[in-house]
Amino acid sequence: MRENDNTRKSGAMGQSGAMGQSGMMEQPGEMEKSKTMEQFRAMVRMELCNIFGLNVFRHTRDSRAKKKSLGLLCLYVFLLAAMAFYVGGLSYGLISLSMGEVVFAYLIAICSVVIFVFGILKAGNVLFRREGYDMLCALPVPTAAVVLARVLRMYVENLGLSLVVLLPGTIVYAWIVRPGASFYLTLLLGTLSVPMIPMAGAVLIGVFVTGVSSRMRHKSLVAAGLSILVVLGILLLSSRLSAMEGNLNLEMLKNVSAFVFAMLEKLYAPAVWLGKAVIYGDFLRCLMCVGLSLAIFAAVAVGSCVCFHQICRNLYGGFARHDYKKEELGGLKRKSVLVSLCGREFRRYFASSIYVTNTIIGPIMGCLLSGMLLFLGMDSLEAYFLIPGDVGLLVPFLLAGVFCMMTVTSTSISMEGKNWWIARSLPLSAKHIFDAKILMNLLLMLPFYLLSEGMLVLAIRPGILEAVWMFLIPAVMIVFSCVYGITVNLHFPVLNWESEVAVVKQSASAVLGGIGGFVLAILCMVAALVIPEEYSNVLRGSVCVVLILATVVLYRGNNRHAMAWE
Amino acid sequence: MLTIEHLTKHYKGSSKGVTDLSLHIAPGDIYAFIGHNGAGKTTTLKCVAGILEFDEGTILIDGIDIRKDPLACKRQFAYIPDNPDIYEYLTGIQYLEFIADVFAVGARERQERIKKYADEFEITASLGDLVSTYSHGMKQKLALISALVHRPKLLILDEPFVGLDPKAAVILKNAMRRICEEGGAIFFSTHVLDVAEKLCNRVAIIKDGTLIASGEMEEIVKSGQSLEDIFMEVVEDAGE
Known part of the structure; x- marks a missing residue:
């Protein structure tokens, strides 16, 4: 309302100013133009005032929210x-x-x-x-x-x-x-x-x-x-x-x-x-x-x-058909809470194009990577990524890193947004909700993982031990990144958003969730390059053990942290 | 059914909230909670529903402390906010199924109840459509059906009559009475004082986060004045 008042005032002032200078009345067309410009300026002010969440940061009285914004700013x-x-x-x-x-x-x-x-x-x-x-x-x-x-x-x-x-x-x-x-x-x-x-x-x-x-x-x-x-x-x-x-x-x-x-x-x-x-x-x-x-x-x-x-x-x-028949109610069946929650997570996921495009690119890239190895040979990967050393040794880590580039779970709590009251008022434990989110992410990754691993095996034709590492390392890292995603989102939730872009692209949990798994994979690759080849199995085994332990610790921590919500 | 003792909830950096509020709602009660905008009605209801943490006090639902065993409490009640933001990416029937699954309602019971209430509220034909295509009133009706589908002992409603057409309002009132006859209780906020006066047996008035009057509706309005007159009188007295 104030913007409109200002618009009117400044429009009127502009008009009188013009009259004062020229001594004659402004043409109606010019008045319209100045009005449109004024409206445009008002719209631009509205758009820009909260760019990067600055307006909310300036005016919020919640010290925790300010600290989180400062943390995000530091990041x-x-x-x-x-x-x-x-x-x-x-x-x-x-x-x-x-x-x-x-x-x-x-x-x-x-x-x-x-x-x-x-x-x-x-x-x-x-x-x-x-x-x-x-x-x-x-x-x-x-x-x-x-x-x-x-x-x-x-x-x-x-x-x-x-x-x-x-x-x-x-x-x-x-x-x-x-x-x-x-x-x-x-x-x-x-x-x-x-x-x-x-x-x-x-x-x-x-x-x-x-x-x-x-x-x-x-x-x-x-x-x-x-x-x-x-x-x-x-x-x-x-x-x-x-x-x-x-x-x-x-x-x-x-x-x-x-x-x-x-x-x-x-x-x-x-x-x-x-x-x-x-x-x-x-x-x-x-x-x-x-x-x-x-x-x-x-x-x-x-x-x-x-x-x-x-x-x-x-x-x-929207497309409202208004054609639901009473008879269809006969097909209703009782499902377990986890299955029901997981189904809801899938529907939520596929209802948002920006959510899908931002998180599915990693698994697709993983498949492309394996496909490249299968159809173009190992040399193509070496030339494309300019990776020195034994590419076969690095591939499981590289694949894991690509798969974990942007996990669904790192923004899945924030994506509840204004619907969060439903989960909070229902007799659901936080563990139930988080388990469903993790399960959904794992099920989403599964076909890509299987396809990618299948192509990788055909491309590299590894021995038994190599094949175990090839399957195990990405799997362990994917599970870790899903649990880590929940941890990050629990610490940096954004529930009062208006646009999904604010959650999927601009929130702290999206950034931390996105880089977490990827940075981890890069660190593992660097370690694999530095450590002598005869210790490669020790390195890969250690990475798996450490990641499994970290996953368990984070998973239990998430459920403990969330008990306060119930 | 619901006991609130010395409930205190303040928001950080704000003077708003609820201070030392105590209420008791017995089985069979239809309890109206009235007050002006920002008085603390929604805050109280959200604390009862386990959505908001509170600073001090105790909330017991059917004898269970909501802080000690929130899940057991939540199995007893259904809560509907003033603006029911329901998952827009689900269809109406998917949402009802989800709620029925969470409350472990059997297949036959859910079919019967959904059929009954969807027909009564006249939204059966829209159950297959996405919630995003629903009007405010239809979302309200869907939220009410989801609350009634698991037969809660306690119904917590925030402004339930806003957005409902007259027929739906009558159906809701009947459902509320039926729940009370079966031993349940209703705790709801409203600005429609006529409805509160006719429907409820008990009433509480809140102002600036403090309970300023509560008791039997008959006792409060026995002087021949309407609830509206009493409300204005009490609120003005409390302001002096």
């Missing part, structure tokens, strides 16, 4: 510092190898790929989120203001990501090369345009996926399937690009920079154009890149505005 700072360290090191390395001119093209390409891939997975949910949709429809606000405010929010988030990648590179480059003023000017302008094209691409695909799926009864499943297909398509394209590295041109090898530029041009040409413009301080070329980015971005934003209401109506309309 993000740590990840950002790690990213800055990586980017800084990469930039320094490239400059040291006399490849300074490719630094920005390289960094812009990294930014763009990350923005594009993550954008696809969340664009539909952010643009067409249900939160406040009915209220917004009833307000005298043009659709364009709503859509553009949401797009702008995505842009600000992605610009932040771009800065995180580009800033350390810029500092290193400026420190070593000491470029002129034109470099900084083009960089400033260019940075603003970096997120635009990948975001436009992501929004386009996000709108397409959401639009197609919104017309179908099982919207979430269709959307998840389409998103996964798109991500797999990108992975396949990038792997083909890597494969093309084999056909190196001798002339190219003489000039490594030219080779890198050629590679990046195949991946994403605008990164090379903008990167070159920044390095050479070519303001005109930079301006052209920015113009192109803006044009593509604007076209996609306009397209989103046009189809916004239609997609929202399809998404939220």
